[in-house]
Amino acid sequence: MSLPLLVAIVALGIALSVASVHLTGGSKTATLTGTDQAISRFAEDFPDEIATMVRLTADARTAFLDIERGRVGIVHSIGDCFLTRIVISRDIMALAGDDANTVSFRLADFTWKGGRFRFASAADAQGVLKALEPHRSNSVGEAA
Template structure:
């Protein structure tokens, strides 16, 4: 068998495998559609926690949950799965607030963080203040 034919067979095989994964739901993206759904998902992993309030991001890819006591619960979407964690000020490497966008970098390498856009400024400020109480809202920077 010639090399060009072998390359073509391999390329077609890879394309068929990728298509099969896609059409069987392998590229499906999860989302958070409501505060209740976010809280329910969070409580699956942390059943002993008591929530005060839930704030969803505008794109439905993350939810931040104010907890009684210390910490903020986070439910994040990664592909078709959910990542849940409890974060507090010592877990934050950097945090900035710019309008209704909170940019967070965590010290933990398992989830570096990201940019989270909220529907309104007050929600973004609440989350930023909960994760970094020293945040200065006058300048919009940590």
């Protein structure tokens, strides 16, 4: 078999594999249908945690859940699956409110570094920013 024919066969095989993955939904990005789905998905991984507030990003790919003791639950889509995390203020290496509707942060966790998140309202962005900010401690050592 000649080398050009072999290269053509391999290229065609790769192209067909990529096309079949795409056509069967492999390149689909998961989105959250609402706050109920975000709470449900978070509860699958953290059944003992109770969310008091849920804020969805404008693209519905990420939800931020306020949970007890100054912690924030995160449900974030990666491909067609969801990643869940509980974050506390000391996990955050950098935090910024880029504009009225956008929050960006970087985590110390090497498995997911965080990102830049745009919200439909400035109130949601400010709520997430406030929830992720470091909390001051009182003399007993509890979060204020």
